[in-house]
Amino acid sequence: MFRNQYDTDVTVWSPEGRLLQVEYAMESVKQGSACVGLRSNSHCVLGALKRSVSELSWHQKKLLEIDDHMLVGIAGLTADARTLAKYMRNECLHNKYVYGTPMPPHQLMADVADKHQRTTQTYVRRPFGVGLLVASVDPLTQKPHLYQTCPSGNLYEFYASAIGARSQSARTYLEKHHETFGDASRDDLIVHALQALVGCVSGDDELTKENASIGIVGKDEKFTLLEGDALQPFLDRLELKGGDDDEEEAGDDAAAEAEPMET
Amino acid sequence: MASSGSGYDLSAATFSPDGRIFQVEYAGKAVENAGTVIGIHAKDGVVLGVAKPLYHKMIVPTTASYKRIHTVDVHAGVATTGFLPDARVLVGRAQEEAADWQEHYGSKVPPHVLADRLGHYVHYFTLHGALRPFGASCVLGGYDVDTKECGLYMLEPNGAAYKYYGVATGKGKQVAKTELEKLNLHKQDAESSMDVATAVKNVAKILILLHKENKDSDGKPMELELSWICEASKWKHAPIPKDVLTAAKEWANEQLEEEDEDDEEEEEAMEEG
Numbered sequence: 001m002f003r004n005q006y007d008t009d010v011t012v013w014s015p016e017g018r019l020l021q022v023e024y025a026m027e028s029v030k031q032g033s034a035c036v037g038l039r040s041n042s043h044c045v046l047g048a049l050k051r052s053v054s055e056l057s058w059h060q061k062k063l064l065e066i067d068d069h070m071l072v073g074i075a076g077l078t079a080d081a082r083t084l085a086k087y088m089r090n091e092c093l094h095n096k097y098v099y100g101t102p103m104p105p106h107q108l109m110a111d112v113a114d115k116h117q118r119t120t121q122t123y124v125r126r127p128f129g130v131g132l133l134v135a136s137v138d139p140l141t142q143k144p145h146l147y148q149t150c151p152s153g154n155l156y157e158f159y160a161s162a163i164g165a166r167s168q169s170a171r172t173y174l175e176k177h178h179e180t181f182g183d184a185s186r187d188d189l190i191v192h193a194l195q196a197l198v199g200c201v202s203g204d205d206e207l208t209k210e211n212a213s214i215g216i217v218g219k220d221e222k223f224t225l226l227e228g229d230a231l232q233p234f235l236d237r238l239e240l241k242g243g244d245d246d247e248e249e250a251g252d253d254a255a256a257e258a259e260p261m262e263t
Numbered sequence: 264m265a266s267s268g269s270g271y272d273l274s275a276a277t278f279s280p281d282g283r284i285f286q287v288e289y290a291g292k293a294v295e296n297a298g299t300v301i302g303i304h305a306k307d308g309v310v311l312g313v314a315k316p317l318y319h320k321m322i323v324p325t326t327a328s329y330k331r332i333h334t335v336d337v338h339a340g341v342a343t344t345g346f347l348p349d350a351r352v353l354v355g356r357a358q359e360e361a362a363d364w365q366e367h368y369g370s371k372v373p374p375h376v377l378a379d380r381l382g383h384y385v386h387y388f389t390l391h392g393a394l395r396p397f398g399a400s401c402v403l404g405g406y407d408v409d410t411k412e413c414g415l416y417m418l419e420p421n422g423a424a425y426k427y428y429g430v431a432t433g434k435g436k437q438v439a440k441t442e443l444e445k446l447n448l449h450k451q452d453a454e455s456s457m458d459v460a461t462a463v464k465n466v467a468k469i470l471i472l473l474h475k476e477n478k479d480s481d482g483k484p485m486e487l488e489l490s491w492i493c494e495a496s497k498w499k500h501a502p503i504p505k506d507v508l509t510a511a512k513e514w515a516n517e518q519l520e521e522e523d524e525d526d527e528e529e530e531e532a533m534e535e536g
Contacts (some may be wrong), residue, residue, distance in 0.1 A: 005273065011395035012274070015267055015285075017292025019346075019398070109328065114355070117348035123393035147328065153348025158319070175320050219272040 011123050022120050025151035028129035033073035034167045034200035035062060036193050037146045038160035038174060040184045043218035044135035044144035046073040046242075047193030049164075051199055052213045059206040062213040067089045067092040068222040069102055075077045075164030076130030077170065088112060105136035109147045109155055117153030131163045135217050142219045144240045162196060164250065169199030190214055190226070190234050198238060209235060276392035277489050285397060285447040287389050290420040293398030294345040298331070299433040299473050301466050302342065302402040303448060304415040308459040308493025309404035310503075311342040312466035312476055315371035317484040318448050326485055332490045332502070338371055338406040340500035345420075346400030353401055353418070356384050371536025374414035378424040386422025400432045404500065406492045413492055435473040442469045459493040463503060468515035475519070487512065 006012050007020035014020055035048045040092045048062035064072050070092065074081035076171045088108060095103040112132070119125045134147040148156045148163065160178045162170035181189065193214060198207050205211070212235065214226040226234070266272045269277040272285030279285060301312045317324060331350075332342045333356040343350035360380045381403070388394045403416040403424075417430045428448035431439030446457060446465060457465075467487060474485050489503040489511075493536035503511075 005268070005270075009273075010386055011393060013289035013293070013395065013398065015272070015289055017289055019298055019395075052497070106326075106328065110351075113328075113348060114351065115330065117352055120348070121352075121388070121395050145326075150347075154353075155328045156319070157323040157328045159321045159323060161319075161321060171321075178321050212445070 009123070010120055010127060018118060019152070021150045025033075025127035025129050026131075027165055029076040029131035029151065030165060030167075032130070033169060034079075034162060034164035034197060035073035035075045035131075035133050036160075036162040036167070036170045036174065036196045036200075037073060037135055037148075037158070038178070038192060038196075039135070039144045039146045040186075040189055042144065042171050042180050043186045043189055043216060043221065044146050045172055045186075045189040045193050045195050046133055046135065046215040047190075048069060048073050048213045048215075049197055049207070052211075053148045059211055059213075061197060063213050063225060064104045065172060065215075065223050065225070066134075067102060069139055069217055070105060070108075071135050071223050071225075073118060073133040073135070073163075073215065074130055075133075075167075076152070076183065078130075079098075080128045080130040084112065084115070084130065084132065087115065096119065102139040104140065105134070105138055105145050109134060109149070112149055113153050113155040116149060133161060133163060135215065137217050137219060138165075144218065162200070163229060164200070166200040167204070169236065170196040173199060186216065186218060186221070186232070191237050192214070194231075194234055194238055196228070268447055273387050275394065275396055275472060278494065284389065286461070287421045290396035290398045291400075293401040294420060294432060295434065297344045297346070297433050298401050298436050299346045299431060299439060299470060300342045300400070301431045301439055301443070302330075302404060302415050302417070302427065302429065302464040302532035303443070303446075303457070303466055304404075304413060304428045305448075305459045305462040308371065308462075308491055308496075309406075309413045309488065310459060310462045310466050310491045311340060311402055311404050311491045312470055312487065313342050313344065314470040315486045315488055317472075317486060330488070332457055332488050333358075334500045335377070335403075336365075336405075337376060337499050338408060339374060339403065340405075340488070340492070341401045341403045343399060343401045343486075345397070347399070349397045350399035350401060353381065353385070353399055354395065354403075357381055357401075357403070357413050358503075359433075371408045372405075373407045373409065373499045374403065374416065375407075377405060377420065378403050378414070378426070382422050382424035383416050385391055385420065385424075389420075389422060402432065404490075404492055406498045406500075408498075431469075434529040435477060438473060439469050442472065457489055458496070460507075463489060463491065463507060464511045464514045467508070467511040468518055471512070471515045472519055505528070 006014040010021040033049045039047045052059045056088035092103040120129045132149040160174040204213045209231045215222045266285045271279035275286040303310045333354045363374045389396045429443035
């Protein structure tokens, strides 16, 4: 009936020293729609692909504001992410109220990671089924930081990363270009984020101003969300693949297809 | 595995018929598969070292979130390995214990007390079915402000906290142990006893050796994180200065190359003989 007997409880180690329930929770991150993040020396940008459950529904929100200097992108169970976002917002408010300064991102991220860890060691709660990409600017140094959390409680800081369904293609794109991100302008970062997202769109779909979403924080820029018409100018700068019209236009230019646009 | 399927290995609260607690042993497996940690108690201080493989191209290597050696109090530090989220919890607990002691007694916690209390904490998680044993291990180095002596301890997932002259845990611990035993660390009164400067070099050497011997990691980038408590650090737990670390790495690589050449010569001599 079961694949094995070690995979139904979080508090049980497998003979190989693995926690299968935690690994399964990490699978749910891969089910969520893609989310990419990258940073320069002044800005941190998140991009996400929004899903809609039907023709008549809105697209599900993917980027959540935490504070003026912080936002999260989510992949996995949205409801779990909202619980975490609520916690993070509270911590930020609390820090501001008690100490009079914005929450230092690395400190909050360590707390969030510990919150994840607790669910993996006690019987009462299941692990969170969501991965977060957190874009932030350290209020003290004004330097941008991009963090990634994982249901296991692991925490990473990246120059660029992607999570969610078909995110491998985005990571490949980012790995190829991440060395140029340091000095990139804010707008270039946005285009890179969108370009990375293009590969994450499922077969018969394409990246549009409806399903794309971009969030920015920067040295002198508070949380900004770009959606809908505000995104169109950036989308126009992309080389879309798979789109019906664009395929005909770009299809002839094989070189351009192989080498994604440098901006 | 013989234990698998018997039903005696599904909870930390269950003994097997021959008196073992398999869940704790499985937690130990999580440590065996993770990065190597080495600690040396030299005659004039302690050294902690970790080898960190850089798995992702885009990870920020110098960030606090990628730290594996943590300071728990001014005079004490831990090097961690295993399931890292668990390890972070141990670090947090160690920091709490150190702060509690200071609040109660107004002095710095002696290393043996810190190790003992951490041992109790880890042990608690091996008693209950609703909890899971820690899948992490840590090497604790500390300085006793009253006796002016250093101590080196290792915490295991079963709650044991033994004192050591030299210790290794994590992937490749057997090789590391063999190398440590060659250093005669237990003969601290002898003339040949090791000082911290030499210990730093040897920790770097063993970690680099392990990295090179491991087929999965060879050629991939790796970062060494080393810390010490000694006179040079004013008996505080501190990362090893960059120039010392660079020198240690160079020495280690030279030594390893020399040893390789010696091995080859020996082999040739054998073939001729």
